[in-house]
Amino acid sequence: MIGSCEHERFRRVIDGAASFVLVSHINPDGDAIGSEIGLARFLRGRGKAVRIVNQDPLPDGLGFLATAEDRFETYDATLHDPLLAAAERVVLVDNSAPDRLGRMEPAMLSCAGRTLCIDHHPTRNAPWAESIVDEDASATTAVVYELVRACGWEPDRAAAQALYVGLATDTGFFRFASSTAHAHAIAADLLRLGVDPATTYQRLHERNAEAYLRLLGHALVGLRIDGEGQVASVQITRATLAALGAEQVDPTDILNVLLTLDGVKVALLFRELGDWRVKVSLRSKGSLDVHRLAAEFGGGGHRNASGIVLSRAIGAAVDLVVGRASALLGSAP
Numbered sequence: 001m002i003g004s005c006e007h008e009r010f011r012r013v014i015d016g017a018a019s020f021v022l023v024s025h026i027n028p029d030g031d032a033i034g035s036e037i038g039l040a041r042f043l044r045g046r047g048k049a050v051r052i053v054n055q056d057p058l059p060d061g062l063g064f065l066a067t068a069e070d071r072f073e074t075y076d077a078t079l080h081d082p083l084l085a086a087a088e089r090v091v092l093v094d095n096s097a098p099d100r101l102g103r104m105e106p107a108m109l110s111c112a113g114r115t116l117c118i119d120h121h122p123t124r125n126a127p128w129a130e131s132i133v134d135e136d137a138s139a140t141t142a143v144v145y146e147l148v149r150a151c152g153w154e155p156d157r158a159a160a161q162a163l164y165v166g167l168a169t170d171t172g173f174f175r176f177a178s179s180t181a182h183a184h185a186i187a188a189d190l191l192r193l194g195v196d197p198a199t200t201y202q203r204l205h206e207r208n209a210e211a212y213l214r215l216l217g218h219a220l221v222g223l224r225i226d227g228e229g230q231v232a233s234v235q236i237t238r239a240t241l242a243a244l245g246a247e248q249v250d251p252t253d254i255l256n257v258l259l260t261l262d263g264v265k266v267a268l269l270f271r272e273l274g275d276w277r278v279k280v281s282l283r284s285k286g287s288l289d290v291h292r293l294a295a296e297f298g299g300g301g302h303r304n305a306s307g308i309v310l311s312r313a314i315g316a317a318v319d320l321v322v323g324r325a326s327a328l329l330g331s332a333p
Contacts, residue, residue, distance in 0.1 A: 019089070040069075144166075164187060168187070220257070230265045278317040
């Protein structure tokens with residue numbers, strides 16, 4: 001939990017500005033979107049002008065969170081660089097690393113002196129004027145929840161729904177080791193405010209597109225097992241995505257399927273991005289720290305969920321990271 005100093009810093013930032021732009025990382029997930037919506041609704045309740053701008057659009061699967069007020073803008077340098085330059089304050093959520101801002105990185109660095117970062121990831125290369133980071137928090141939405149609650153604000157139902165989605169998705173619906181007693185206490189309060197957990201789960205995880213199921217099947221056909229049965233990996237090429245009409249599909253849920261394999265402790269998903277780049281998503285069980293592995297390659301995230309982008313052919317990326325994952329298992333307690 002964050003302390004009184006962070007609460008006071010947050011109040012000072014909020015009280016000292018009338019206009020805000022909220023920003024998160026590339027390919028925003030439930031925690032990023034939930035944090036932005038929860039914070040935006042709080043700020044509007046305080047009479048502030050708020051815009052939400054991300055490099056990438058609101059994912060289809062999270063569209064149900066956004067009300068008419070919660071307009072998500074996709075970054076366009078011509079339109080949004082002047083907006084960022086004019087904003088009294090910029091708030092960066094669920095990310096502290098400039099290189100995870102994609103095309104927005106130059107514009108964000110130019111206003112770093114007016115940027116407040118709210119996050120729960122380990123910080124690296126963080127140039128922001130002020131940061132409120134709790135690495136022990138289950139999700140950034142948990143940090144946002146604490147901050148707005150400390151200001152005496154009770155989230156409305158839409159904000160509660162968004163905050164719950166961020167908390168639930170980042171904890172694997174409370175399956176991961178990050179599901180602390182405090183996370184459950186926050187969830188209980190959000191349920192009191194009107195969130196329906198069963199409906200939320202259905203809207204998030206029981207509306208798979210046909211393209212996702214075909215992609216899942218194709219990926220599993222190429223399943224690779226290493227590390228004496230403890231490392232499971234799959235790879236997805238751009239050609240496969242095109243052939244299956246799955247270019248817009250988020251494949252990361254495939255990792256949860258891999259972790260159901262008996263004996264598997266580390267799951268790896270390799271996705272070809274083009275231009276000799278490969279995105280590697282890593283998941284692990286228990287105390288096994290894949291963040292340590294990701295950091296070796298300039299990536300980041302959490303102990304049980306991290307990511308890397310490598311500049312190499314997908315086959316070489318698979319051999320490299322699988323090898324290091326197997327070595328990590330050999331040194332794990």
